[in-house]
Amino acid sequence: MSDTAGGEESAGARTAAATAGSAPKPSARRVMFVVGCRPGWFVLGALAAVAATVGALGVDPALPAWVRYAPLAASALVVGLPHGAVDHLAPARTAGRTPTPRWLLAVGIGYLVLGGAYAALWALAPVASAALFVGLTWLHWGQGDLYALDSIGSRHLEGAGVRLGTVLVRGGLPMLVPLLRFPDRYRQVVDAWVALFGRELGSAWIFTPGARGALGAAFAVVTVATVLAGRRRVSAGDAGWRRDAAETLLLWVYFLVVPPLVAVGVYFCAWHSLRHVARLVEVDPAARRAAADGDELAALARVGRDALPLTAVSIALLAAVALVAGVDTAPATLAALYLVFIAVLTLPHVAVVAWMDRVQGAGLAGPPS
């Protein structure tokens, strides 16, 4: 896989140099800010404010089903599913290479083997697979945020402990905090996954008040310890640390006040996926050039174009699975099928992102110094 071609060679090599072993370039910081972070702050902040106000007024609006499922449904088309549909191009580009058929084949085989194995595991052991899905997402979303924090130039995350804490906290916010406040709705979602395979969750101690109280207390301690560990590494008033602490607070409040289906669906699109899209812009020479010229829309259009074919294939595959399996068309069942489908794609997606982290010196082994 040593082939490089034309203009991408030098630009690609520059990307690798810029991402592995040197501080983030100003243009990378800007893309992560403008594309990856600002929209998420705005959308999640607004939703949290609305939900907190409604809650404070003592109103409990029974949201119609279409509103509850809308963010998840939208994620199939807008940013969510598409953010992984560039996985066939991202590894080569991260290594500063042009994606050739050999790269595509390598990623394709990885998807088939890992996705196939996980699909088989869902059929054999749905409850364990559901737990694995939540654990995998915890890790993946945590690592996504760690990358974004590095990319905007945070300096308080040097050190293995604070990095591990950041992954645990940032991943636990979407995966654990909804369970603390909305155990019944959380349970309904996970129940629907295992029901697809004719199973039930069973006693599931994790939903009991005692277990949730203990998990919530432990997670609050890990959050505070991580934020303080970061604080010790920089001078007072460090902007990167303050931003991290403010995001952490925002996400705690958001997942405590916004009902989980909406909260996780919106977070998936507007937070995790947009941050990954910003990362994709940075490894694609053409998109990066557009962004460096201040044309973020052109950069996004380029990523969107790259994502289009495999997004369409994924949706067609999902529709085929739904038809063959003959699932009913209740929103809860369709959402469950979609999420199990995402789970199967997530395992190879996590492998691709872990590979990108390794090449870029990012992730737990980082920061890129």
Ligand SMILES: CC1=C(/C=C/C(C)=C/C=C/C(C)=C/C=O)C(C)(C)CCC1
């Ligand atoms: C919807 C939902 C849940 C789980 C969603 C998951 C696990 C989504 C994973 C998406 C991934 C991995 C996308 C790729 O990056 C919970 C928290 C169980 C309960 C609340 C509603």
Ligand SMILES: [Fe+2]
């Ligand atoms: Fe992802």
